[in-house]
Amino acid sequence: MTESQAVISAQPAASRGDTPSYLHERGPSFAPKHPLASGPVSTPPHTVDGFVKEFLRELNYGQGVPLSRSSLNDQYLALARTVRGYLTARWLQTATRRRQKPHKMVGYLSAEYLLGRQLDNALLATDLTAIADEALKQCGIDLDALRQAEIEPGLGNGGLGRLAACFIDSLATMDAPCVGYGLRYEYGIFKQTFVDGRQVEVPDNWLSMGGPWEIPHPEMEVPVHFGGHTERYVGEDGRERTRWISGWDVLGIRYNYMVPGYQNGVVNTLRLWRARATRAFDLHIFNAGDYAEAVRSQTFAENISKVLYPEDSTPQGKELRLQQQYFFVACSIYDFLKHTQPTDLDVRDLPERIIFQLNDTHPVIGIPELMRLLMDDYDLPFDEAWAITRQCFAYTCHTLLPEALEVWSVSLMERLLPRHMEIIYMINEVFLEEVREAFPGDELRVRRMSIIGDHPERSVRMAHLATVASVKVNGVAELHSQLLRDKVLSDFSEMWPEKFTNVTNGVTPRRFVRQSNPNLSKLITDTIGVGWVANLDRLRELEVYAEDEEFRAKFREVKALNKERITAVLKRRDGIELPQGHLLDVMVKRLHEYKRQTLKLLHMVTLYEGIISGEVDAATVTPRTVVFGAKAAPGYRMAKETIFLINSVAKVINNDPRVEGKLFIAFPANYNVTLAERLIPAADLSEQISLAGKEASGTGNMKFALNGALTIGTDDGANVEIRQLVGDDNFFLFGMDEPAVAELQAKGYQPTAYYESNERLRRAINLIDSGHFTDGNREAVSTVIGDLLYNDRFLVLADYQSYIDAQAKVEAAYADQEAWSRSAILNVARTGFFSSDRSMRDYIDRIWHIKTGS
Numbered sequence: 001m002t003e004s005q006a007v008i009s010a011q012p013a014a015s016r017g018d019t020p021s022y023l024h025e026r027g028p029s030f031a032p033k034h035p036l037a038s039g040p041v042s043t044p045p046h047t048v049d050g051f052v053k054e055f056l057r058e059l060n061y062g063q064g065v066p067l068s069r070s071s072l073n074d075q076y077l078a079l080a081r082t083v084r085g086y087l088t089a090r091w092l093q094t095a096t097r098r099r100q101k102p103h104k105m106v107g108y109l110s111a112e113y114l115l116g117r118q119l120d121n122a123l124l125a126t127d128l129t130a131i132a133d134e135a136l137k138q139c140g141i142d143l144d145a146l147r148q149a150e151i152e153p154g155l156g157n158g159g160l161g162r163l164a165a166c167f168i169d170s171l172a173t174m175d176a177p178c179v180g181y182g183l184r185y186e187y188g189i190f191k192q193t194f195v196d197g198r199q200v201e202v203p204d205n206w207l208s209m210g211g212p213w214e215i216p217h218p219e220m221e222v223p224v225h226f227g228g229h230t231e232r233y234v235g236e237d238g239r240e241r242t243r244w245i246s247g248w249d250v251l252g253i254r255y256n257y258m259v260p261g262y263q264n265g266v267v268n269t270l271r272l273w274r275a276r277a278t279r280a281f282d283l284h285i286f287n288a289g290d291y292a293e294a295v296r297s298q299t300f301a302e303n304i305s306k307v308l309y310p311e312d313s314t315p316q317g318k319e320l321r322l323q324q325q326y327f328f329v330a331c332s333i334y335d336f337l338k339h340t341q342p343t344d345l346d347v348r349d350l351p352e353r354i355i356f357q358l359n360d361t362h363p364v365i366g367i368p369e370l371m372r373l374l375m376d377d378y379d380l381p382f383d384e385a386w387a388i389t390r391q392c393f394a395y396t397c398h399t400l401l402p403e404a405l406e407v408w409s410v411s412l413m414e415r416l417l418p419r420h421m422e423i424i425y426m427i428n429e430v431f432l433e434e435v436r437e438a439f440p441g442d443e444l445r446v447r448r449m450s451i452i453g454d455h456p457e458r459s460v461r462m463a464h465l466a467t468v469a470s471v472k473v474n475g476v477a478e479l480h481s482q483l484l485r486d487k488v489l490s491d492f493s494e495m496w497p498e499k500f501t502n503v504t505n506g507v508t509p510r511r512f513v514r515q516s517n518p519n520l521s522k523l524i525t526d527t528i529g530v531g532w533v534a535n536l537d538r539l540r541e542l543e544v545y546a547e548d549e550e551f552r553a554k555f556r557e558v559k560a561l562n563k564e565r566i567t568a569v570l571k572r573r574d575g576i577e578l579p580q581g582h583l584l585d586v587m588v589k590r591l592h593e594y595k596r597q598t599l600k601l602l603h604m605v606t607l608y609e610g611i612i613s614g615e616v617d618a619a620t621v622t623p624r625t626v627v628f629g630a631k632a633a634p635g636y637r638m639a640k641e642t643i644f645l646i647n648s649v650a651k652v653i654n655n656d657p658r659v660e661g662k663l664f665i666a667f668p669a670n671y672n673v674t675l676a677e678r679l680i681p682a683a684d685l686s687e688q689i690s691l692a693g694k695e696a697s698g699t700g701n702m703k704f705a706l707n708g709a710l711t712i713g714t715d716d717g718a719n720v721e722i723r724q725l726v727g728d729d730n731f732f733l734f735g736m737d738e739p740a741v742a743e744l745q746a747k748g749y750q751p752t753a754y755y756e757s758n759e760r761l762r763r764a765i766n767l768i769d770s771g772h773f774t775d776g777n778r779e780a781v782s783t784v785i786g787d788l789l790y791n792d793r794f795l796v797l798a799d800y801q802s803y804i805d806a807q808a809k810v811e812a813a814y815a816d817q818e819a820w821s822r823s824a825i826l827n828v829a830r831t832g833f834f835s836s837d838r839s840m841r842d843y844i845d846r847i848w849h850i851k852t853g854s
């Protein structure tokens, strides 16, 4: 495309003049006098009869079918829209109230939101579950069947995306002014299937059955530019300015999702962006004459929001990914400035109006984008723009793995975002001057801290840019924040010690206790009354009941019911027949070497080998079922080989009569939020066994503890805080701590030394290596075994014996069911700290300084 054609669309859609402006702009330009103009017409009635009417109306007039001829999907969509109607009324009220009294708000910028199913959450938030259940019954419909018809929006990979979803839930529950901004991927995280034990990815076409929870605004287009070049020109005042002449443009289309607070009448917004071709883009290619080719190449622009990248913790420097990042951030900042702020906004007041929270480095390109707008559109000089920008962002770092720290090559940045690259150089220049002033003569430090790195190629270090520009930088658990300060970003923390802080992650108790564990929730409410769901510290009141025999029996009854439920789920979902009466030992999370699924597998092989070799009397073994759930990034070879190995071991162990009734491995495919909600409440034992210093926080660990599983874990991430809170007696600690890991690695780690000196370990590895689990095929296990013996970057063998010993303690503890229940109850009672409401309170008080309530 030529530059002159591209500029046609460089002006905002709203000013094109070929459609009435009120289609694009809300507010003063369109102010009808009707008394009902400013609010929801009415709130739908909170009664069974009222609900039946709303539901049938959606079915008849929305879906266009009578009840008697409706399909399950018709019914699901009508129900979803009915519930959405109740939410919308609250959403409009919340928006009106916030407009009347605008406060500083949070723009939560996240490339991922792993939302999970919406229906149950919306019913719970509006307190409509019982009403909907009865209303549907009257229509001859089973609510549970409709629940299961929902395809979960998997717009995230794992922990990071799920965290964003928990945070926006908490902010709505706390009535905090927040808009979540992100991408509306047409395809979310892939659906995992197993073929001959190997992971095969299937596209997740989550919108194929309709998207009843979203409200699209195709008329509210946001122009986003890419490529081209920059030009200098001199303004009337004689000052030199810069113009970005883009090479190609796309439009951002707004999709609103409602984020309901828990039974408080508040509904916040999640705004996700979809890419669409501009009309200039269309014209250009259509004029070229090949109509069919033109229609086909339109998808070029629309590819930007097509698919979520499935890499968790190991970003690939793919151009399309950078396009995604810039696209959603540019849309979001534009949306904030032009659509949520008054037209007479003075941008110098921005720090009083907005704080953008950067969920990892994915949205960091927003920093030079805001600078660009302030300098090139709002005409501020660099210094002033920089002073404003530095107050408008805060950065959450999510990792310690060097390979997870995002960098973008300068050449790619120059090609895709030439103006932003110039601005990054300007920022770096003034920043490095500050460094030289603070540390005179320390040029090595200057080079280490530079936003531009030189090796292996010239590239932009996004974590450095984020740190330089942000008011606060936080890690996500105490240990992680400490390691950020002391290691990963130590130069920065020496320069700006007060910039660094910790906010320990959390999970929403609405989804991960109240919704996912109704049996436990009822027991809690029967015991300490209502109110704990939005005030999780109140779980402390359960502590005394750990000593109450009757309560412990009820608590065990809850666990048993939850085990029955997961048994039914796995049978229906995966055809897995879970054995009954076992210790249920669960390891569910993304497959990653640092998380050490192989350590768990070595433990199971050790137990198995002990029995079949006759060394261990099977009668003395605690019956144990291990459940794995894990997706591997499609290009991550070791992770995929590990999945194959787990499936291979499972197949042999599950079919060996010598261990029948003793050992079982279940590996249901496609671990997602829906499965997590069913599985976690049933678990006895939570596996959190990452190498110390590698798991930033973990949030799975919190979900398990809150549902009364005991943790076996290393001194890593939030495990440290879980153990402090529940007490050493109620936590199975094993393995090296972070300083020991650092010491061993400095000394030179030799995995074979552990293999040679530990007989049980050697026998377990040899059994795998012999091809016992792979029909004699030794080649099929060589990748994993070879790595364990000759590389073992995450010290699996070094922690093996300690892990085996801790598992023996687990078995001894499990033998005393009364003592185990006591510990499990104390886990629930003492982990209210891990509510994401508490995390949000920390962000609000220490980073954002926003007001909650009206």
Ligand SMILES: *Cc1c(COP(=O)(O)O)cnc(C)c1O
Pocket: 157, 158, 159, 162, 588, 589, 590, 671, 672, 673, 676, 697, 698, 699, 700, 701, 703
């Ligand atoms: C909570 C959650 C995660 C994060 O688990 P970790 O054990 O903290 O890695 C990942 N995926 C899903 C579906 C989750 O619900």
